[in-house]
Amino acid sequence: MNHQPSIHIIGAGVSGLAAAMTLEKAGYNATILEASNHIGGRVATTIKDGNIYDHGFQVMLDAYPAVSEFIDTTTLDLKKFVPGSMIFKDGVSHKIGDPRRDFDFAIPTLVAGIGSLRDKWLVFTLSRKLTQKSLYDIFTTEEQTTLEYLKNYGFSDQIIHQFFKPFYTGIFLEPDLATSSRMFEFVFKMFTQGNATLPASGIQAIPQQMATQLNGDIQLNTAVDQVLNDQIKLKNGTQLQSDFTIIATEAASLIPNLPKSDRKWHSVQTLYFATNVVGFKTPIIGLIAGENCLSNNFHFLNDCIPNHDKVVSVTIVKKHNLSLEDLTNQVREELSTQANIELGDLLHEITIHKALPQLDSLQYCMSETETQLTQHVFLAGDHLSNGSLNAAMLNGKAAAKAIIAKIENHQIV
Ligand SMILES: Cc1cc2nc3c(=O)[nH]c(=O)nc-3n(C[C@H](O)[C@H](O)[C@H](O)COP(=O)(O)OP(=O)(O)OC[C@H]3O[C@@H](n4cnc5c(N)ncnc54)[C@H](O)[C@@H]3O)c2cc1C
Structure with a gap:
């Protein structure tokens, strides 16, 4: 393909950040859309009274x-x-x-x-x-x-x-x-x-360090409402075109046809x-x-x-x-x-x-092919394998690698 594909990652947790780092290493920048006001998702630190x-x-x-x-x-x-x-x-x-x-x-x-x-x-x-x-x-x-x-x-x-x-x-x-x-x-x-x-400065230094290595945009306070094939609809009504989207958080509430998640x-x-x-x-x-x-x-x-x-x-x-x-x-x-x-x-x-x-059966991490949900949508996050920073990072990497393979095999629509 002869143009840079547009790639979006939903969630600036450790998994989304690892996906973005993997993409950038291969020469592709992604935009991260993050609902909250901070980088790191569950890896967070508050500073209060010093x-x-x-x-x-x-x-x-x-x-x-x-x-x-x-x-x-x-x-x-x-x-x-x-x-x-x-x-x-x-x-x-x-x-x-x-x-x-x-x-x-x-x-x-x-x-x-x-x-x-x-x-x-x-x-x-x-x-x-x-x-x-x-x-x-x-x-x-x-x-x-x-x-x-x-x-x-x-x-x-x-x-x-x-x-x-x-x-x-x-x-x-x-x-x-x-x-x-x-x-x-x-x-x-x-x-x-x-x-x-x-x-020494708290656990959030980990995702912060990951974020500082990225050139792509990280948009905080940007909640996604729906992902429909190559369209992302934000909660504020904005529609984005996306060749590839990695959902690095629970996907069930974002994709209309997916069964509702009953994960505990x-x-x-x-x-x-x-x-x-x-x-x-x-x-x-x-x-x-x-x-x-x-x-x-x-x-x-x-x-x-x-x-x-x-x-x-x-x-x-x-x-x-x-x-x-x-x-x-x-x-x-x-x-x-x-x-x-x-x-x-x-x-x-x-x-x-x-x-x-809470997971019934644990895997180490997803394979690249397992991360692909549709032609445009890929999944990441620790909840797909096991609740750890290791799984979060490796699943982000697997989703990114799956996209890189698609781009480089000219499988973009
Ligand atoms: C108290 C606690 C202790 C833990 N202890 C350990 C430990 O000791 N060792 C270890 O390895 N792991 C530990 N973990 C687990 C580890 O923190 C997680 O595995 C890891 O942070 C998961 O990263 P993630 O990116 O998959 O998910 P998350 O961190 O949940 O990131 C998902 C991101 O997506 C964003 N998001 C969600 N919905 C939307 C939307 N609609 N639009 C835009 N953005 C959205 C969220 O705001 C969030 O930032 C612990 C977790 C907690 C909370």
Whole structure:
């Protein structure tokens, strides 16, 4: 073809940005249409009273294969969490982690009253097994729930309830470990091979960095109403002609003939508190293992963000009907009795209703051909494969590659 095709991407989340980066690398600029007023979609940060508050506690696992393709980790000032956790129950703490990667964990892990020696041996064999298991094998192994997987692997109820449940509840954003064992194996493997990281200026620095690499236009506050073949109708009534459109968000509400989506989402709530407690002095994630607690995990912001002394982020995953005031009091009580940490004023609260997609069957990512919906419309987004930054980026890339192949094979209408 002899003219630049017009390409639009709906959604400036990580998936849409990865699609735009892939297109630009091949010489094609896309216009991104974004309904909200910010870049990054679910990867967002609010700055309030000089403090940096991420929209939910999320981390980038630097072992994700997509990270090396789309992120320049050298300029993000990434802070690494140590490969372990502090587990709190009834006022007693246990430090456990991977002694092969951080020797400081060796003795605490061995003597921690969490799980038997057999459990610790099983963690070791599992990490060896998953280091060797390919991503292809992980995502083609028959699925079961993570809870079934852990029981079948032979872990005791104690380590499941006191370590795996609190740790993976904070990752899967559901407290029953009902998430597919494929996701468990994938995340476990990524934790074994790398670190959980957070940019020193908040999680939104990740999509911001992606956006700064783009030449194409990103139009914020531009909500799309409908996509009809090669036409895009904006909510403000404007009609755009588009040779190729990537829908990097849920497509069902944008395309009239698609069945309505009944996808459910996991939600999460994060409370930020002032505290006089200095912190752990090392970047580590705290887990609350008390069975009936609403508080799931917490960390001190100054572990990652400079000048954020004495601010704690607490994540709530379990469903509840408490008012914010009652919840705040309960979380204060739980951190006090479980972890001996006294929380002060509530500084900020955020609830994310659609945090992670609930998916029945998980894939690693879409193939290029799977992304094509019609001659003009392609799909991307994490919800098509698994809820992770890795899948979001790889699905964006796959949709872009499918379009590049079409253009370069002269299959444009
Ligand atoms: C609290 C929380 C914790 C998480 N923890 C982790 C973690 O630790 N590790 C990890 O890998 N992943 C984590 N995730 C998941 C990760 O954030 C997502 O997988 C990823 O951000 C999805 O990117 P996306 O581009 O597919 O979707 P989104 O980020 O949802 O982007 C879609 C974009 O489309 C826009 N949009 C929607 N409709 C329209 C419309 N009609 N017109 C124009 N624009 C539209 C939206 O505004 C949005 O910007 C977490 C997510 C949350 C919320």
